[in-house]
Amino acid sequence: MPSITVASYNMRKAIGTDRRRRPERTLEVLREIDADVIALQEADRRFGRRAAAIPHHLMDEHSDWKPVDFGVRAQSLGWHGNAILVRKSAQLLDCEIIHLPALEPRGAVMADIRVGGSVLRVIGMHLDLSGLWRRRQAHAILAHVHASTRQLPTVMMGDLNEWSAGGGCLRDFGRDMVCAATGPSFHARRPIARLDRILVSRDMTIADSGTHSSAAARTASDHLPIWAKLTL
Secondary structure, eight states: OOEEEEEEEEOGGGBOTTSOBOHHHHHHHHHHHOOSEEEEESOBOSSTTOOBSSOHHHHHHHOSEEEOOOSSOTTOSSBTTBEEEEETTOEEEEEEEEEOOOSSOOEEEEEEEEETTEEEEEEEEEOOSSHHHHHHHHHHHHHHHHTOSSOOOEEEEEEOOOOSSSOTHHHHHHTTEEEOOOOOOBSTTSOOBOOEEEEEETTSEEEEEEEOOOHHHHHHOSBOOEEEEEEO
16 A cells, blocks of 8 residues: 655744754755655744745755745745645645634645556644634634535644644644644653644555654754655
8 A cells, every 4th residue: 555754843943952044954954854745834934025944055056855835925935925835746636724823823725646547635734822713723624625616634733732632733633634643742852742744635644753862863853754654
């Protein structure tokens, strides 16, 4: 049965725990994970042109991925810091942004992708610090997916900012999705919280999952990347 490896990473605009912005180090971490599909959070700079924290030429010349183009900002990797990377050999079937209710700018991104003969829907997200707004955002994402005319095996992943083990927005997502047991990802130097999550629809199987804690990952961001190996 074909398998796909997915990953999620709050890359903190390529600023490490040493307070240095080093996009090459972030790219090194992504190469270590070597996932087929990657959801990034804080992938763009916060101000000005919202330029990509990993310059496009670095991605083109030194990686096996291409960013999904949501057609919003030419200088960015994604939208509101959310980006989806796919293998250069993958086929993008459709993509769109999802507007989320929020006090501060928040959003999610969605892409339908064919990877290695399998088709799946990927949603990348970075939810609010407020539990009330997180639940509203979870409802908005789920409603958007349910309203789609085409239903596909779906992966939702990102920084949920949810500290509880199974309450809050996790309870909302859990009605339709299964959460991978990836382990704690924050803070990178001493991970105690599972703020980053990978959730999959029930027509997919989680064969394996974990947190990537290499030496580079422990310094490249304040979050560790998480990953899951899936079968459709």
